Amino acid sequence: MANHSDVIIIGGGIIGAASGYYLAQAGLKVRILDRGYLGSGSTGRCIGGIRQQFTSEGSIKLMMESVRLFGEMSEELGTDVHWHNGGYLFLAHDQQRKESFLQNIAIQRQAGLQDVRWIDAYECRQVAPGLDINGLLGGSYCPSDGQAYPFAVVNGYAQRIKQLGGQVSTFAEVSDVIRTGGRVKGVRTVQGQEFLADVVVNAAGPWAREVGALAGIDVPVEPERHEALITEGVEYLGAPMLVDYRSDGGYFQQFKHNGQFIGCYSPVPNVPGHSSDSTYQFLSEMPRRMLKLVPALAPVKVIRQWSGSYENTPDGNPILDRTPLDSFYVAAGMCGHGFMLGPAVGRRVARMITEGGTKPPLAEFALERDFSSKEAMK
Amino acid sequence: MSKSDEKIICRCEDVTEAEVLIAIEQGATTADEVKRLTRAGMGHCQGRTCRRLVNQLLAKKLGQKPEAQRPVTQRSPLQPISLKTLADS
Ligand SMILES: Cc1cc2nc3c(=O)[nH]c(=O)nc-3n(C[C@H](O)[C@H](O)[C@H](O)COP(=O)(O)OP(=O)(O)OC[C@H]3O[C@@H](n4cnc5c(N)ncnc54)[C@H](O)[C@@H]3O)c2cc1C
């Protein structure tokens, strides 16, 4: 049957693309459907940061695996994904933050992340040229964290999927999940096309709840708007991603491959709901926050701003599991870390589907769990 | 052939015609997709120079009528502005 695949993946962001790649590699016939182009959801709007500094053992280990996969990716996919291990530096301007970073470092080392360490303000200045260290106590620094270019990653996976006999349908919005007798059978699109499959994966990122609802499955993911901007390219300074958790802080880094600075911050209060609006407030506030940390960037020009969604779950951890509907899976709710988690999560999705069984790959990412604990390094 | 011998479509991001054609072969059907695959249009001028050329290539390769082409998403600021000027605004 022309329209039959082994697996249909709803969503062509990093999670759908990585999952599709590992499934195709395992010999399955895959079809990815996206209602826009590949990466048109959150993935193409993210700032490309990749870090292993988390606070739960599961996330740390998963991210160590992802970093290894990003390191091999350009060769594996046959396209330059611009992976660069430029590191991440989390800044501490007060004692309380320092204490919590020290505790986190102990947890991270325990989980096997060897190169994370506390560095004092002077060393921060050495690894991050131009950093204003006024009032800075130091930071949590992991040099093996890094960056990659989201569109190159998603497209690299998609090209491989096609080479392995899979299919990618863009501008195809799923409006119906076809079920018979408690089992998923396929999907129908807005355009009225039907695609059948033995397995369907909900990888719809910030829209995972809406897509879950099409199958009668509640997926507790809530979108939250985050804005970002990018500058023109200038000479690469070699600094890590800077993360400032203060209420007037933000995160930004410089891409090594083209010298552009890219950054965002988490607004207080948060902005719930689907929205891709940009604001003037962000366009002046983000530069203020960047210049507070690195004043020498003053003449660098901003060329573009945009926004996208974080896809939050109640406890800040992803959902990666089977669902009560037979052969319908969910891999979504990456809580603003989906780009970096993508490669490792994609492998877990493939393994969960090919190996069968009933348990979720990680208990802390189960669909039906107690959502009351929290990931601290959000 | 070195890159300098080839026809450049996007001067800001140094994207050649050959690279745009590969993106179209890989499935790009809109200037927005070409932009995300090749970076043509993501440069300093934000596509003011190259957008028309990309659309012409799409029209030629895929037989699209210009009036049927999806417009590229336009994002502010309309001109590059320094971090300092924005921070002071
Ligand atoms: C400003 C910003 C900065 C960020 N920075 C980082 C960062 O530095 N590092 C990091 O790891 N993460 C970052 N993130 C988070 C990251 O972008 C997301 O976690 C990640 O992209 C989620 O990937 P996904 O594949 O789950 O979702 P998406 O990329 O959103 O993919 C889901 C896809 O599903 C499609 N879809 C939805 N509904 C349907 C339907 N009915 N039918 C067909 N298709 C459908 C959508 O079009 C979309 O393309 C950032 C996010 C934002 C907004």
Ligand code: FES
């Ligand atoms: S010529 Fe393409 S962005 Fe300027």
